[in-house]
Amino acid sequence: MKAQEILQDPLRNKGTAFTVAERHELGLTGLLPPKVQTLDEQVAQVYGQLQTRTTAIAKHLFLMQIFNQNRILFYRLLRQYLVELLPLVYTPTIGDAVEQYGQQFVEPGGAVYLSINDPDSMQASLIAAAAGREIKMVVVTDGEGVLGIGDWGVNGVDISIGKLMVYTAAAGIDPRQVLPIVLDVGTDNQQLLDDPLYLGNRQKRVRGEAYHAFIDQFVEVVETTFPNVFLHWEDFGRENAAAILNQYQNQITTFNDDIQGTGIVVLAGILGALSISGEKLTTQRYLCFGAGTAGTGVARRIFLEMQAQGLSAEEARQHFYLVDRQGLLFDDMADLTPEQKAFARKRSEFTNAAALTDLVAVVAAVQPTILVGTSGQPHSFTEEIVKSMCAHTPRPIIFAMSNPTKLSEATAADLINWSAGKALVATGVPQAPVTYNGVTYEIGQANNALVYPGLGLGVIAAQATRLNDEMISQAAHSLGGIVDTSQPGAAVLPPVARVTEYQKTIATAVVQSALDQGLAGRKITDVAAVVTENQWLPEY
Ligand SMILES: NC(=O)c1ccc[n+]([C@@H]2O[C@H](COP(=O)([O-])OP(=O)(O)OC[C@H]3O[C@@H](n4cnc5c(N)ncnc54)[C@H](O)[C@@H]3O)[C@@H](O)[C@H]2O)c1
Ligand SMILES: O=C(O)C[C@H](O)C(=O)O
Ligand SMILES: [Mn+2]
Numbered sequence: 001m002k003a004q005e006i007l008q009d010p011l012r013n014k015g016t017a018f019t020v021a022e023r024h025e026l027g028l029t030g031l032l033p034p035k036v037q038t039l040d041e042q043v044a045q046v047y048g049q050l051q052t053r054t055t056a057i058a059k060h061l062f063l064m065q066i067f068n069q070n071r072i073l074f075y076r077l078l079r080q081y082l083v084e085l086l087p088l089v090y091t092p093t094i095g096d097a098v099e100q101y102g103q104q105f106v107e108p109g110g111a112v113y114l115s116i117n118d119p120d121s122m123q124a125s126l127i128a129a130a131a132g133r134e135i136k137m138v139v140v141t142d143g144e145g146v147l148g149i150g151d152w153g154v155n156g157v158d159i160s161i162g163k164l165m166v167y168t169a170a171a172g173i174d175p176r177q178v179l180p181i182v183l184d185v186g187t188d189n190q191q192l193l194d195d196p197l198y199l200g201n202r203q204k205r206v207r208g209e210a211y212h213a214f215i216d217q218f219v220e221v222v223e224t225t226f227p228n229v230f231l232h233w234e235d236f237g238r239e240n241a242a243a244i245l246n247q248y249q250n251q252i253t254t255f256n257d258d259i260q261g262t263g264i265v266v267l268a269g270i271l272g273a274l275s276i277s278g279e280k281l282t283t284q285r286y287l288c289f290g291a292g293t294a295g296t297g298v299a300r301r302i303f304l305e306m307q308a309q310g311l312s313a314e315e316a317r318q319h320f321y322l323v324d325r326q327g328l329l330f331d332d333m334a335d336l337t338p339e340q341k342a343f344a345r346k347r348s349e350f351t352n353a354a355a356l357t358d359l360v361a362v363v364a365a366v367q368p369t370i371l372v373g374t375s376g377q378p379h380s381f382t383e384e385i386v387k388s389m390c391a392h393t394p395r396p397i398i399f400a401m402s403n404p405t406k407l408s409e410a411t412a413a414d415l416i417n418w419s420a421g422k423a424l425v426a427t428g429v430p431q432a433p434v435t436y437n438g439v440t441y442e443i444g445q446a447n448n449a450l451v452y453p454g455l456g457l458g459v460i461a462a463q464a465t466r467l468n469d470e471m472i473s474q475a476a477h478s479l480g481g482i483v484d485t486s487q488p489g490a491a492v493l494p495p496v497a498r499v500t501e502y503q504k505t506i507a508t509a510v511v512q513s514a515l516d517q518g519l520a521g522r523k524i525t526d527v528a529a530v531v532t533e534n535q536w537l538p539e540y
Contacts (some may be wrong), residue, residue: 148376154200290375458510
């Protein structure tokens with residue numbers, strides 16, 4: 001490798017930390033200022049520079065610059081200041097980065113851009129991007145359902161990049177072994193189609209057979225180019241996300257984060273909440289608001305858990321109510337998705353079925369004990385709704401899952417205040433603690449980022465041949481007991497500050513489950529050791 005190439009390769013570049021001997025050996029002498037810095041000195045220097053940026057997006061762009069120059073420095077910085085920097089590299093700031101992708105573009109970020117108009121180049125692109133590296137993990141999006149902000153076409157690439165950053169920062173996934181990918185199948189976002197700075201294919205989204213043929217080809221090419229890869233799907237649209245997962249989950253080692261990752265974090269949060277309230281899951285009434293990809297994925301996870309706790313499928317189903325645009329979902333509706341159908345109710349169960357077209361009416365009729373928002377509809381959990389829940393249950397569980405911040409169903413402060421401290425709250429975006437009546441309530445962040453890194457680490461460490469419901473259930477349960485729920489105001493989920501620690505716990509549970517089920521692709525004698533061995537640390 002030529003000296004200049006080394007300085008331009010973020011996976012090899014150490015910048016001013018190259019030693020005198022390395023500079024001689026690699027031909028870098030004279031190509032850097034003479035002073036040799038330690039990694040800690042570099043971290044302090046860039047952290048200082050970061051503080052001079054005043055907006056979240058400016059900070060994000062500065063951090064991306066470090067990411068594009070020096071991965072070890074980037075990850076060391078990120079790990080050291082994780083609680084402060086995670087919201088800048090990931091949710092919520094990443095939502096702004098996606099929306100401004102064309103305007104802010106300077107570098108492709110090591111990602112792969114696969115165009116539906118040029119499927120024959122797919123393998124060559126993957127090989128060129130990998131450049132001889134063994135790729136063990138791919139995060140792919142087609143940008144149709146980015147967070148709650150919708151269709152952002154090729155701009156969605158930031159989500160693939162950002163999700164992989166969290167894998168490395170939280171669980172130590174080796175950044176040399178990952179590849180972020182965006183599938184550019186067009187966009188139906190007219191604002192982008194009209195934007196001269198849009199960098200993707202300027203065409204309507206391809207749908208139907210041609211779309212699925214492209215996905216099939218993608219899966220085949222990825223699997224043959226990178227055998228044993230763990231394939232993570234992110235932010236696909238509602239009509240495709242579950243269909244793709246259903247098609248592939250029994251064929252390859254694969255995962256849909258919005259469906260399964262979100263299921264894990266919500267189940268873990270509900271179990272945490274129930275350990276605070278001292279109640280049982282099997283007596284809860286569950287209301288999903290926004291029954292799309294995440295909403296139905298989460299409902300299914302809780303439904304499976306109710307069965308694991310002893311209910312029959314039919315008994316468990318009686319505990320679920322789904323609300324979408326139409327209001328409460330009934331089985332006579334023509335436009336239900338397959339995932340919604342599984343939970344649709346009968347009109348005959350209600351005396352006022354025709355009136356159940358909004359959340360207020362449904363909450364009054366159903367009297368839910370758990371309300372989970374995955375609607376992308378801001379401020380839809382109103383004071384009236386919270387008070388209505390409180391009238392029927394002593395400690396309602398209310399999770400406002402929608403991202404980014406501007407789309408959250410409620411702020412934590414409102415939920416705590418309106419419920420007089422009774423609601424057991426979690427939110428998808430980070431939220432500050434809330435003090436009410438002398439008690440400070442910590443707010444758990446129910447974001448799949450708090451769990452999927454450990455899940456992926458476990459899958460890679462075990463070389464798992466499949467990722468199934470049992471492993472997902474074990475991942476959720478492994479978080480039990482991590483939070484001291486007897487503390488007044490305790491959060492229902494463990495804090496971001498401890499995220500690296502509990503990813504190991506999750507990974508260990510996943511490896512053990514793979515082993516127990518005969519799904520480990522390698523011989524394992526020491527589960528904990530296998531997890532640690534697979535963790536990369538940012539050091540020179
Ligand atoms: N916290 C997390 O970890 C996490 C994970 C995944 C998704 N999410 C969030 O959940 C939201 C939805 O994501 P998704 O991928 O499921 O999207 P999706 O488009 O698949 O689902 C959204 C659903 O909300 C419904 N909806 C829209 N307007 C509505 C209204 N007024 N009333 C009721 N329902 C309405 C839509 O019809 C759709 O079914 C996003 O904001 C996303 O950021 C959070
Ligand atoms: O990306 C996130 O913050 C969580 C989730 O995957 C989402 O789509 O909102
Ligand atoms: Mn997502």
